[in-house]
Amino acid sequence: MTIVGERIIVLGGGVIGLSCALALASRGHDVSILEKGSCGGQASGAAAGMLAPFSENPEYPDGFFRLCLDSLRRYPRWQAEVKRLSGMDFEYTESGSLYAVYHEADLSALSARLSWQRPFGTEADIVEGSRLEQLEPQMQQARAAVYCPEESHVHAPDYVRALKAACCTVGVEIREQLQELALADWTAGVRVQDSAGQSYEADRIVLCTGAWSGSWSELFGFPIPVYPIRGQICAYSAEQAELRHILFTSQGYMVSKANGMLVCGASEDIAGFATSVTDKGIHRLEALSKRTLPFLKERQPTLKWAGLRPATQDGYPLLGSSPEHPRVIFACGHYRNGILLSPATAAVVADIVDGRKPELELDAFRPDRFR
Template sequence: MWMRDVVIVGGGVMGCLTALELLQAGCRVTLLERGELGREASWAGGGIVSPLYPWRYSSPISALARWSQDYYGALARHLLVDTGIDPEVQPCGLLWLDLDEQDQAMQWAAQQDRPLQHVDEQFIYRQVPPLAKGFAGALWQADLANVRNPRLMKALRARLLQFDGFVLREHCAALGLQREAGRITGVQIAGGVVSGDAVVLCAGAWGGDWLAAEGLTLPVEPVKGQMLLYRMEPGWLPSMVMAEGRYAIPRRDGHILIGSTLEHAGYDKTTTEQALTSLRLSAEALLPALAQQTPVAQWAGLRPGSPDGVPYIGPLSARPGLWLNLGHYRNGLVLAPASCRLLADLLLERAPAIDPAPYLPDARLCHG
């Protein structure tokens, strides 16, 4: 059954890229967002186009990450041409400093055919002059990029609105699912129902609550991350750097992101002094000159935490007509292009770009 009219719940990067894939295939799409498009986790994240330590992840995550990394440059170019908005996908490279996992990392890189290399002290300080002293070695991947995620979301919004078959409903809370003859046929909103041949749930950290209302257990929960933003001269930090789970990401205009915390605090997105202190200490340990700077912003977002970080992508046979694109945890921006292509391939019954088996929800969800 070919799906012509699709309703998407959630206006983050998953919802927007899923919508774009379906619109380009000729579908009509209504996207429901209870707030403003792209203002939750997709806006708050750092935008490194890689899992933070990619060798620690399972092959299903590596498969999505690799496809997305190879696609991001083209996506950014297309969005710039179509909208005039540059998502700033910047291949500036990433240094992992003084790792004790070098053998594991190099084995992973060989298996994945990724240009990871071990570099010495001389290389480190030539590549990133403002780095704190005392680092003797690092791992380096020169082609890794970061995307300026607020600009990506702005470009996606502009591109989607160019399609005649696209309807965006912001500040429109989805209240529940509509059923007819045992099939999901739409989404209930205040004052009515938005109907479709398929409903795609891209609700991020709220995905677990949605499935709980359907009597199903989806182990997705909010995990708060707080970030700091500094402002330096453009080019001051030439590459991304990472040590002990904390990272610094340069933007083209000189902004530098420092992240991030991992906090289980429910749906609380307030920033804290404790996180500010912790992130400042990490920033100054990596880049001592930041001790003379005051952060220009601090914010928090909610990741869709899941046990192994492997997302749920595909149809839910227990609820015919309902599809999931959920549970990407810390890697939503990294995995989004591949995840949304796969979802569209499955929904439109095309040959999938990636083996869908590890992500299909049916075998991984429990009836409550």
């Protein structure tokens, strides 16, 4: 049964909160986003924007891979709808990707990966020699690569800005700079209080609080092991895109944006909630990019930044409610894939609110699974 018109608070205005708000308001709900800082001001605005379920899941086809793939396949329609509603353009490039290896011994791992990924409809293939050189002439010669034509990327900061504008178009109320927000009630109804003492009431709340989501553990009485993993990135400037594909190696990735920025990422370090960059982190990325792309040898990165990925203990996001707190929906812990997972997460959350069974099996993502 569809219950049109529930009042819903979305806590957190990153890519996940904005996407959930957009889907919920588009289905007729009355949605408010409460953001303690600025929408897109944390991980979502720092991301490289790759939509790469095959390259990010090289081991086996679990529920997480299926969720990632489902989300990738929603992107063509989803991004077109975000552009239409926002009236804003943002880069969505169906570039394909190359996952390069440099040693003969790595070839069997590539073949194993293709043998389980192909039944999911990918046209990925192993390329080597002149075919590889033709695909990406600027790359240091690798032994071979998996070429995956379906993987794509967006310009994450522009995508998030467009999501925010699309939310405004469909009537989402957005409140930013609210500082600390306390969840005062979530039993009979939901009540949130900001630091100025103002209350916000709703029928349900969706927690999209990214790397800060671990703090809900005490309130709900079960462990929520979400913690920040800092990702540092550096970027080189150019007049136009210099790479044709997203390039992955075992040490990191490189991707050219339409505005000419060539992004190389990313570190994975534990630094609490610090979003500073370090010499060590950036030097490693510089060394990787110059080794992989010899044309960068004499150039220096022009931009460096960092963001906090919301990691979980098992690497899977938290999606859904716990039986004791049905008014609280978790949508957090998307770690390295929140940009990719934004359309699928939005669909899952909107289905839960509407009382529809989500199309995908969500058991592995239960928010209370760490009890």
